[in-house]
Amino acid sequence: MRPEPFPFFCDFEPELARRVTEGRMREFEARFRRGAALPDPNDPASFRAATLDWTRLGAAPHSEWLNYYRELLGIRAREIVPRVPHITGASAGGTGALLLVRWRLSDGATLALDANLSAEPVRAASGAGRVLFATPRAEVARGFEAELPAWGVIWRLEPDDPGSRRR
Numbered sequence: 001m002r003p004e005p006f007p008f009f010c011d012f013e014p015e016l017a018r019r020v021t022e023g024r025m026r027e028f029e030a031r032f033r034r035g036a037a038l039p040d041p042n043d044p045a046s047f048r049a050a051t052l053d054w055t056r057l058g059a060a061p062h063s064e065w066l067n068y069y070r071e072l073l074g075i076r077a078r079e080i081v082p083r084v085p086h087i088t089g090a091s092a093g094g095t096g097a098l099l100l101v102r103w104r105l106s107d108g109a110t111l112a113l114d115a116n117l118s119a120e121p122v123r124a125a126s127g128a129g130r131v132l133f134a135t136p137r138a139e140v141a142r143g144f145e146a147e148l149p150a151w152g153v154i155w156r157l158e159p160d161d162p163g164s165r166r167r
Contacts, residue, residue, distance in 0.1 A: 007039040009046040108160030116148035129158035
């Protein structure tokens with residue numbers, strides 16, 4: 001069990017609180033038959049169980065996850081957000097578990113996302129460009145090919161292709 005579970009909790013007036021508790025009991029009835037316990041969303045103990053222990057932030061693995069998310073948020077702030085106002089078109093496609101999304105930018109460049117939505121690695125014919133982020137263990141080859149691990153992604157900024165511009 002996780003050190004800090006995140007149970008659903010709420011603070012509703014008595015009638016709504018009763019109805020929420022009853023509804024959740026019905027919703028998770030099958031789990032109760034198997035012996036699992038469902039915390040009452042109106043019990044203050046459910047809220048306390050979801051409270052993070054911030055003293056653990058400096059210790060592994062918490063510090064590693066914090067650094068990872070800071071890195072991702074930094075990439076988002078530097079590379080993605082400034083380009084959003086310049087999106088002029090988008091397309092999505094793929095095969096099987098491979099999702100390919102492309103956002104065309106006003107300067108002719110393309111913001112590209114290749115995502116593996118499966119538990120198995122997949123090969124992708126990946127475009128050229130600067131890799132903004134690749135999931136650990138993603139392998140991006142120079143020959144327009146990538147191997148994405150299970151649930152992996154690659155974000156790239158592909159250069160302007162003058163031949164693909166609309167005249």
